[in-house]
Amino acid sequence: MKSAEAPTSEVLQHFLAKAARNSARLSHADRQRIITQVGQTAIDCTASYVAGDQEDIVRDSAAFIELLASLWIAEKIDPAAVWNELHARIEAGEVYRRLSRIPDRKAPRRRSWRVTTTKLP
Numbered sequence: 001m002k003s004a005e006a007p008t009s010e011v012l013q014h015f016l017a018k019a020a021r022n023s024a025r026l027s028h029a030d031r032q033r034i035i036t037q038v039g040q041t042a043i044d045c046t047a048s049y050v051a052g053d054q055e056d057i058v059r060d061s062a063a064f065i066e067l068l069a070s071l072w073i074a075e076k077i078d079p080a081a082v083w084n085e086l087h088a089r090i091e092a093g094e095v096y097r098r099l100s101r102i103p104d105r106k107a108p109r110r111r112s113w114r115v116t117t118t119k120l121p
Contacts, residue, residue: 031074038067 041064048056072079 034067034070034074038064038071041067 041060045057045060045064048060069079071077072082
């Protein structure tokens, strides 16, 4: 499988511009079609994962992201808001991970409420 660089804002802007052009004339039936396609593509991506087919996972993932961009534009959702939410979740996860660790801890932490002996007083 050919490797590529991380997606640039140019690639994302292309998808968003395409979605914006198409969403200007969306009818109710078109919106329902997008919703159905998003769901079907998510199912296809999951099936590709279960089958272990990496090429299909890549293709289905790209289609899913493109359809999500169409959905965001159709619903007048600023894509930057989605990216900001993802960034906030990543940062929160990092903070939680750091807080759950005690620096330079070698031995497992002992809990005061846990019984450490079977001897009775």
